Amino acid sequence: MKYPFIVIDDSPIDCLIVKKVIGFSGKSSDVKVFNDASVALRYIEQHGEGERTSISFITLDIMMPVMNGFEFLEKFNSLPKSIQERYKIIILSLSNNEHTMKRLEKYDVIEAIVEKPITMDKFAEVISRFQ
DSSP, X not given: OOEEEEEEOSOHHHHHHHHHXXXXXXXXXXXXXXXXXXXXXXXXXXHTTSSOOSOEEEEEESXXXXXXXXXXXXXXXXXXXXXXTTEEEEEEESOOOHHHHHHHHTOTTEEEEEESSOOHHHHHHHHGGGO
């Protein structure tokens, strides 16, 4: 099955890597890239209740300017449940420190936390959960 993806990361290089890994996996029907989490959130608010029948995946960086990953998660959690349940969030982070992990535990919308850099193996392991 192929899924739509939204990549949210302020680093153009990380976005390129994630987009390539997703593309090479053969699991994507579409990949949208956002360097600003607030713009991605507006996109999700406007398109979140479309007529899609499958889920969409969001890969989310934590450390970003303007709106960081935690701020995005707070705003995402305030969206209607009908939008939230259409998305699966995968955190991509350089930081796997205990404080960050504890903060992430409180968000039920997170399906997986993957340490950067993303690889085909790490990606395949996460996506295989939804086959």
